[in-house]
Amino acid sequence: MSEPTDVAPCDSADISSWDDETDVVVVGFGASGACAAFSAAQMGAGVVVTERTGGAGGAAALAEGIIYLGGGTPVQTACGFVDTTENMFAYMMAACGPDPDEAKIAKYCAESLGHFDWLVERGVPFDPTFDPETSMAPAGTEGLVYSGGEDAYPFNEIATPAPRGHLAKTKRSTGWLLMEILAAAAADAGAVPSFNTRIDRLIVDDGAVVGVQGQRFGETVSLRARRGVVLTAGGFIFNDDMLRQHCPPLVRGTFKVGTEGDDGRGIRMAQAIGASVRNMYSGEVSLPLTPPRTLIHGILVNGQGQRFINEDTYMGRVGQSALYHQDGEVYLIVDEASYEVNWMGLAASWVCETPGQLETEIGLPPGSLEATVALYNEHAATNRDPLFHKGSQWVRPLIPPLGAIDVRIGPAPYAPFTLGGLETTVDGEVRDLHGDPIPGLFAAGRTTAGVCAFGYASGLSIGDSTLFGRLAGARAARPPA
Amino acid sequence: MSEPTDVAPCDSADISSWDDETDVVVVGFGASGACAAFSAAQMGAGVVVTERTGGAGGAAALAEGIIYLGGGTPVQTACGFVDTTENMFAYMMAACGPDPDEAKIAKYCAESLGHFDWLVERGVPFDPTFDPETSMAPAGTEGLVYSGGEDAYPFNEIATPAPRGHLAKTKRSTGWLLMEILAAAAADAGAVPSFNTRIDRLIVDDGAVVGVQGQRFGETVSLRARRGVVLTAGGFIFNDDMLRQHCPPLVRGTFKVGTEGDDGRGIRMAQAIGASVRNMYSGEVSLPLTPPRTLIHGILVNGQGQRFINEDTYMGRVGQSALYHQDGEVYLIVDEASYEVNWMGLAASWVCETPGQLETEIGLPPGSLEATVALYNEHAATNRDPLFHKGSQWVRPLIPPLGAIDVRIGPAPYAPFTLGGLETTVDGEVRDLHGDPIPGLFAAGRTTAGVCAFGYASGLSIGDSTLFGRLAGARAARPPA
Numbered sequence: 001m002s003e004p005t006d007v008a009p010c011d012s013a014d015i016s017s018w019d020d021e022t023d024v025v026v027v028g029f030g031a032s033g034a035c036a037a038f039s040a041a042q043m044g045a046g047v048v049v050t051e052r053t054g055g056a057g058g059a060a061a062l063a064e065g066i067i068y069l070g071g072g073t074p075v076q077t078a079c080g081f082v083d084t085t086e087n088m089f090a091y092m093m094a095a096c097g098p099d100p101d102e103a104k105i106a107k108y109c110a111e112s113l114g115h116f117d118w119l120v121e122r123g124v125p126f127d128p129t130f131d132p133e134t135s136m137a138p139a140g141t142e143g144l145v146y147s148g149g150e151d152a153y154p155f156n157e158i159a160t161p162a163p164r165g166h167l168a169k170t171k172r173s174t175g176w177l178l179m180e181i182l183a184a185a186a187a188d189a190g191a192v193p194s195f196n197t198r199i200d201r202l203i204v205d206d207g208a209v210v211g212v213q214g215q216r217f218g219e220t221v222s223l224r225a226r227r228g229v230v231l232t233a234g235g236f237i238f239n240d241d242m243l244r245q246h247c248p249p250l251v252r253g254t255f256k257v258g259t260e261g262d263d264g265r266g267i268r269m270a271q272a273i274g275a276s277v278r279n280m281y282s283g284e285v286s287l288p289l290t291p292p293r294t295l296i297h298g299i300l301v302n303g304q305g306q307r308f309i310n311e312d313t314y315m316g317r318v319g320q321s322a323l324y325h326q327d328g329e330v331y332l333i334v335d336e337a338s339y340e341v342n343w344m345g346l347a348a349s350w351v352c353e354t355p356g357q358l359e360t361e362i363g364l365p366p367g368s369l370e371a372t373v374a375l376y377n378e379h380a381a382t383n384r385d386p387l388f389h390k391g392s393q394w395v396r397p398l399i400p401p402l403g404a405i406d407v408r409i410g411p412a413p414y415a416p417f418t419l420g421g422l423e424t425t426v427d428g429e430v431r432d433l434h435g436d437p438i439p440g441l442f443a444a445g446r447t448t449a450g451v452c453a454f455g456y457a458s459g460l461s462i463g464d465s466t467l468f469g470r471l472a473g474a475r476a477a478r479p480p481a
Numbered sequence: 482m483s484e485p486t487d488v489a490p491c492d493s494a495d496i497s498s499w500d501d502e503t504d505v506v507v508v509g510f511g512a513s514g515a516c517a518a519f520s521a522a523q524m525g526a527g528v529v530v531t532e533r534t535g536g537a538g539g540a541a542a543l544a545e546g547i548i549y550l551g552g553g554t555p556v557q558t559a560c561g562f563v564d565t566t567e568n569m570f571a572y573m574m575a576a577c578g579p580d581p582d583e584a585k586i587a588k589y590c591a592e593s594l595g596h597f598d599w600l601v602e603r604g605v606p607f608d609p610t611f612d613p614e615t616s617m618a619p620a621g622t623e624g625l626v627y628s629g630g631e632d633a634y635p636f637n638e639i640a641t642p643a644p645r646g647h648l649a650k651t652k653r654s655t656g657w658l659l660m661e662i663l664a665a666a667a668a669d670a671g672a673v674p675s676f677n678t679r680i681d682r683l684i685v686d687d688g689a690v691v692g693v694q695g696q697r698f699g700e701t702v703s704l705r706a707r708r709g710v711v712l713t714a715g716g717f718i719f720n721d722d723m724l725r726q727h728c729p730p731l732v733r734g735t736f737k738v739g740t741e742g743d744d745g746r747g748i749r750m751a752q753a754i755g756a757s758v759r760n761m762y763s764g765e766v767s768l769p770l771t772p773p774r775t776l777i778h779g780i781l782v783n784g785q786g787q788r789f790i791n792e793d794t795y796m797g798r799v800g801q802s803a804l805y806h807q808d809g810e811v812y813l814i815v816d817e818a819s820y821e822v823n824w825m826g827l828a829a830s831w832v833c834e835t836p837g838q839l840e841t842e843i844g845l846p847p848g849s850l851e852a853t854v855a856l857y858n859e860h861a862a863t864n865r866d867p868l869f870h871k872g873s874q875w876v877r878p879l880i881p882p883l884g885a886i887d888v889r890i891g892p893a894p895y896a897p898f899t900l901g902g903l904e905t906t907v908d909g910e911v912r913d914l915h916g917d918p919i920p921g922l923f924a925a926g927r928t929t930a931g932v933c934a935f936g937y938a939s940g941l942s943i944g945d946s947t948l949f950g951r952l953a954g955a956r957a958a959r960p961p962a
Contacts, residue, residue, distance in 0.1 A: 281762035
């Protein structure tokens with residue numbers, strides 16, 4: 001019970017002296033923590049933001065920086081796209097499930113335009129131009145991309161397609177700029193950072209959270225929070241034990257998305273006082289096949305040579321399906337007309353004159369790829385895909401010779417992060433196992449189960465980290481009644 | 482915080498008077514609780530077994546009663562099967578994964594012969610005969626069946642096939658007899674039942690569990706446990722909120738396996754004091770297609786008319802795959818030679834002269850079933866199945882006319898129960914979030930994450946409930962050092 005990584009709570013009666021005292025302690029200075037700290041400070045609360053590393057940033061600073069926003073933002077409008085709050089809600093209820101948190105999604109959509117304005121007010125610049133080629137950060141400074149398969153089946157039949165992936169105006173990965181701005185905003189609002197401070201446990205008094213305890217340069221520090229503690233300490237993709245406990249498929253991910261700080265400590269220290277968790281099995285798995293989008297003319301097949309998804313959907317959906325349902329054994333079959341080496345250098349590992357030869361070379365069961373290509377081509381002759389509903393513009397017969405890009409785990413990067421975490425109300429209150437808020441405890445970002453129950457679109461992590469970070473910070477700062 | 486279903490712990494200092502006091506309190510009088518109570522009482526400890534209903538039994542009393550035992554039991558040997566502890570271990574490590582609990586499986590296999598003897602000593606009768614036709618309880622009194630696909634791919638290549646599903650000698654469902662015997666054994670050993678007593682929370686003293694509190698006929702009762710509390714309160718298949726939090730696919734199960742007591746309360750009251758959980762996403766899903774086994778000559782296809790599994794494997798594996806990976810949309814395609822109405826009345830919903838007509842009738846994509854049957858028949862002409870490795874004795878071409886049995890959720894029963902729960906040591910100590918045992922707290926059965934991380938074989942629930950129930954009871958009864 002006494003090891004430094006122990007997350008068991010500490011009773012306030014056992015604290016002989018507090019090292020610091022403030023109204024709100026925010027644990028973790030990433031996207032969500034910066035927003036929580038800003039909001040709490042703006043409400044007049046004293047705020048300390050602890051951060052285990054030597055500076056602000058977290059996973060968001062390393063990310064491409066896509067922010068999922070919609071409902072008719074100025075960027076969407078300038079690029080000629082029509083979107084409404086209702087339309088965005090319809091998409092998210094379908095894409096973030098099964099069984100997504102309707103209250104959070106409703107709030108997320110209702111606040112989206114306001115959140116865009118809030119980001120602009122903080123100084124985040126957006127280039128009102130659209131890049132049709134990628135679902136990631138563009139090579140240029142374009143500020144808008146499709147990032148969730150909104151224009152592909154089944155979502156294009158559920159809601160009017162609109163791109164909602166917004167990016168700060170800078171080159172390629174944009175998360176660093178976003179975080180520079182948000183961290184400065186928090187500091188300007190009066191939040192005081194406490195770097196090199198790793199929080200390990202909550203301090204409780206008769207069922208209420210009244211502070212946190214951790215380590216700073218080898219010393220134990222106890223910080224008192226008069227109004228509340230906000231956990232914004234990231235997810236658990238860098239904790240293999242937790243992955244094995246809750247989502248074994250993600251252990252196999254080869255390029256974990258996050259920082260070493262994503263060790264689940266924020267989740268566990270709350271669980272240790274009876275907090276409830278949700279969606280712990282869920283993870284986003286990016287499998288970056290495109291750009292170029294011409295590759296979408298190809299077909300993805302599994303270890304039995306069978307197709308399993310519409311290739312024109314969001315690559316994060318492809319990655320989830322490949323890892324969770326196809327055991328990470330996937331190949332992209334292309335012909336000469338559709339082939340290009342992809343943006344990260346993935347090239348055809350096999351090229352053959354016929355599908356039968358290709359399946360032999362790859363090691364697929366005899367006849368399997370042959371049958372799949374024959375059926376696909378039969379429908380493709382009239383630009384149809386009745387099995388998986390790939391958009392007709394991407395459907396044309398594959399003409400041999402055919403190549404295969406090896407998209408198995410190993411040859412291809414499977415880039416996962418966790419989506420499960422603490423159960424919170426829309427305002428960021430952490431729920432106990434009975435569903436009641438735990439007094440004094442709040443959370444946001446990847447420490448929580450957010451808008452995505454399982455399905456995902458790029459930008460929803462930074463989107464819900466920043467919006468619900470703001471709400472959690474404001475709620476925590478509210479003076480006791 | 483004060484509702485009757487609240488699982489938040491209670492401090493012993495707040496207990497003004499104890500209603501009863503003993504050495505070991507066992508919570509839940511099912512298979513695991515009976516064995517825990519027996520073992521604790523045999524060690525000389527005073528034991529009270531609480532049970533929320535009016536009598537012993539739990540889910541096991543309603544079950545078919547298969548007990549997974551091997552390593553060369555007298556029943557296996559009498560039926561002519563050779564098995565060893567090592568062989569059983571090799572099968573279980575492959576079948577109970579991915580990433581199963583190796584320590585528990587090793588213990589389970591090492592103790593299996595001894596556990597068989599223990600059951601016989603308690604009075605459980607076994608008929609040393611084998612039924613080759615079913616993987617469930619036989620219609621007769623046969624005492625041995627294949628219950629986990631041991632004789633099918635890939636397990637038949639990993640370990641020497643041996644049936645390990647043992648059943649007490651009585652007609653069809655045998656769980657009632659097993660429970661009658663185990664409950665009597667616990668009582669004979671001196672364990673005192675406390676019926677109509679629903680335990681809601683743990684009572685703690687400085688981090689150690691010292692009792693339980695609950696309701697009996699509307700009165701709050703507090704029971705002191707001098708040595709330990711053993712949670713054997715079942716799983717959570719009857720708690721839809723918990724299913725949505727942790728394993729949404731199981732919400733769709735149409736025939737939940739368990740009792741209404743499987744509401745996860747045992748898991749949650751331990752979580753409320755910082756216990757760790759594991760495999761909460763996992764569930765067994767029975768999809769009872771056979772007997773008769775002749776149906777295995779048919780092929781199972783999904784909503785895209787594709788095969789997805791070897792049809793000769795354990796029906797619980799088929800059910801898991803159908804629900805978790807095929808969205809519960811599955812059809813069994815048969816020809817006249819392989820067709821019979823199955824044991825529970827599932828019959829062909831469609832019959833057509835050609836695969837093409839059949840796919841149209843079912844509503845499968847055009848050409849999909851045609852292509853699947855053509856490829857299957859091509860290989861079946863030489864009794865091979867290179868895609869899914871169904872055993873050659875089950876592989877022969879399907880000759881039209883063809884029929885389809887509707888195995889979707891609704892028309893067919895999907896019968897799930899949960900496999901996730903508290904993390905425990907081999908001895909039944911409940912681990913906290915740091916991995917350390919929580920003093921005074923023990924658990925076994927479906928309240929815990931047992932030998933099955935995800936994969937399952939019939940008989941493993943009663944098998945690990947009874948064996949690890951015995952171990953947990955013995956550990957809890959150990960006098961303090």
